[in-house]
Amino acid sequence: MAVTEGSAASCPVCGGSGHRTLGPNPDYPDSEIVRCSACGLMSTFPVPPQEELAEDYETSYVLHHHDELPPHYVPHKDARAAAQRSFVVEHSDLSVFDRVSVLDIGSGIGSLLKAFADLPNAGDLVGIEPSPTMRARAQQRVPPEARLLGGLFSPNRFEEASFELVTGSHVLEHVGDPVRFLGDVRSTVRPGGLLFLEVPRETEHEVRRIVAARHQGLMHLLFFERETLLAALHAAGWELCHVAAFGPSRDSFSVVPPSPRPSGSRIRRRAVRFARRLGLAKWRPRSAKRSTTSAEMGSIGAFSTENEPDGIWLRVLARNPAR
Ligand SMILES: [Zn+2]
Numbered sequence: 001m002a003v004t005e006g007s008a009a010s011c012p013v014c015g016g017s018g019h020r021t022l023g024p025n026p027d028y029p030d031s032e033i034v035r036c037s038a039c040g041l042m043s044t045f046p047v048p049p050q051e052e053l054a055e056d057y058e059t060s061y062v063l064h065h066h067d068e069l070p071p072h073y074v075p076h077k078d079a080r081a082a083a084q085r086s087f088v089v090e091h092s093d094l095s096v097f098d099r100v101s102v103l104d105i106g107s108g109i110g111s112l113l114k115a116f117a118d119l120p121n122a123g124d125l126v127g128i129e130p131s132p133t134m135r136a137r138a139q140q141r142v143p144p145e146a147r148l149l150g151g152l153f154s155p156n157r158f159e160e161a162s163f164e165l166v167t168g169s170h171v172l173e174h175v176g177d178p179v180r181f182l183g184d185v186r187s188t189v190r191p192g193g194l195l196f197l198e199v200p201r202e203t204e205h206e207v208r209r210i211v212a213a214r215h216q217g218l219m220h221l222l223f224f225e226r227e228t229l230l231a232a233l234h235a236a237g238w239e240l241c242h243v244a245a246f247g248p249s250r251d252s253f254s255v256v257p258p259s260p261r262p263s264g265s266r267i268r269r270r271a272v273r274f275a276r277r278l279g280l281a282k283w284r285p286r287s288a289k290r291s292t293t294s295a296e297m298g299s300i301g302a303f304s305t306e307n308e309p310d311g312i313w314l315r316v317l318a319r320n321p322a323r
Contacts, residue, residue, distance in 0.1 A: 020037065
């Protein structure tokens with residue numbers, strides 16, 4: 001765990017230069033995941049070129065290239081969007097705005113736009129989604145007046161202060177420089193307007209497991225804990241309204257299946273057989289912790305009603321301070 005001082009990597013949140021290297025990012029093997037010694041942010045350095053990221057999201061990200069979505073996909077996204085909408089409504093007062101124009105970054109199949117479309121004071125609905133396949137699916141699901149745009153978010157594409165609410169569900173972890181991104185987003189939000197984000201809640205232990213297993217397909221550049229997410233928002237000038245963890249406990253779920261340890265499992269099998277002989281039919285060794293793959297992860301939220309204080313997702317609502 002060498003601490004590199006004065007290296008070229010400076011933390012995108014606090015600017016600190018000291019860090020520990022956790023290992024290569026399996027999705028971007030030319031880059032390492034580093035943990036800032038000052039603020040604790042886990043980020044990817046160097047950030048892969050923007051063109052490479054844009055192309056990945058157009059062509060290969062998770063399910064975008066599949067013709068058929070798994071049966072749980074749509075109900076899961078819609079149920080999550082409904083819960084996210086409730087979170088926003090519960091922790092803010094959207095009725096103070098004459099109209100609530102919504103920009104959803106990474107709008108996927110349009111679940112969040114659909115969820116906010118029936119606000120009594122709904123304004124413009126705009127989604128940005130790089131994948132043409134997902135955009136086509138969204139187009140069939142959102143109200144006809146909603147605008148769906150391709151490509152990646154850039155503040156130049158929108159008028160300043162033109163939205164009351166910007167949302168991004170599982171977007172910020174794909175961004176190279178969170179403070180710059182959150183600052184750019186803030187320029188599109190009117191003073192007093194809101195930002196809702198949901199990101200995975202990571203731990204260093206989990207990130208180390210992802211690195212060790214060379215687990216691919218997440219395409220995450222940032223790995224947030226509650227503190228580092230709030231530090232990024234603060235550095236970009238946002239005021240916190242509310243933050244909470246949701247979903248099943250971080251301790252009980254990992255995107256990485258348990259590593260095969262032949263000798264260990266032989267011992268475990270023998271222990272289970274011995275327990276059965278003693279009549280403890282349901283006994284399992286404690287190390288046989290439940291784990292799941294990324295593909296399975298998509299289905300968890302659809303059916304899980306667990307919301308643990310150490311859940312695997314973080315939801316945050318922030319306000320652009322009124323001038
Ligand atoms: Zn830092």
